[in-house]
Amino acid sequence: MKKRIAIFASGSGSNAQKIIEHFKRSNVAEVVLVLSNNPNAYVLQRADNFEIPSHSFSKHELYDTDQIVKLLKNLQVDLIVLAGFLLLVPQSLLQAFPNKIINIHPSLLPKYGGKGMYGDKVHQSVLDNREEESGITIHFVNEHFDEGEVIHQSRFKIDHKDNLEVVKFKGQQLEHHHYPRVIEHLLAKMKS
Numbered sequence: 001m002k003k004r005i006a007i008f009a010s011g012s013g014s015n016a017q018k019i020i021e022h023f024k025r026s027n028v029a030e031v032v033l034v035l036s037n038n039p040n041a042y043v044l045q046r047a048d049n050f051e052i053p054s055h056s057f058s059k060h061e062l063y064d065t066d067q068i069v070k071l072l073k074n075l076q077v078d079l080i081v082l083a084g085f086l087l088l089v090p091q092s093l094l095q096a097f098p099n100k101i102i103n104i105h106p107s108l109l110p111k112y113g114g115k116g117m118y119g120d121k122v123h124q125s126v127l128d129n130r131e132e133e134s135g136i137t138i139h140f141v142n143e144h145f146d147e148g149e150v151i152h153q154s155r156f157k158i159d160h161k162d163n164l165e166v167v168k169f170k171g172q173q174l175e176h177h178h179y180p181r182v183i184e185h186l187l188a189k190m191k192s
Contacts, residue, residue: 003029003078003187008085009036011119013043015083015104015175020050022180029187032075037062037087062090069096079187082141083179086118089141101141102186104179106171108153109137113146123167126158133157134167136174138182152182 005023007016013034020031034047039056047054061067069092072080080093082103089101105113105122111131112122126134135155140148156170 002027003190004032004076005029005079005081005183005187006033006035006072006075006077007031007043007081007083009034009041009043009083010038010086011041011043011084013041013046013083014172015179016043017046017050018176019081019083019180019183020046020052022184024050026184028184029078032077033071035068037085043084059087062087062093066092069093072097078190079183080141081179081183084119088115088143088145091143094141094143099140102151102183103139103141103146103148104175105137105139105146106134106168106175107137108133108135108155109139109146109150113137115145117146120164120168123164123171127162127164127167131158134171136171136178138179151186152178154178 007019009016016034023029023031031052034043034052034054036043036056044054057068080097080101107122112125133155135153137150138152139150142148154174158167
């Protein structure tokens, strides 16, 4: 029986699409739902393009009700994957899915993590501090932004000529390559 993945995203969803594409060809798992706190997020269109159900929700629904937990439980979700999801995961979700929520961050944590550190803000900070390398971190989610146990890190070199777009591109290449594979590896290790 295939494992069941739910993806949370707030924006465009390029990582979500790479994960969906990867698991369309996999016997290990399938993406059964895409969720977003942004009703206009392009990730919802991407889900629709692959005929995957999607759900947009309000902060109230996430933090003050058990609707999201019930939805995920009803769908028998095995793993929750955050792919550019900008809200802090509530305690109710962490308790309902212990060690079953993972995130990807566009830096080598613990550097450049925490509240407000996402996307271009991370890459610009890396450039501003003249770092010689950056990378990605895939980690379990806990009650703090970007502080959960690290599962995987990959790095890339930063050339002195690299600008924001180049650094972002290098990071996205790593994200798109590694995130689906790390998810598959984690799911393969999970007990049914």
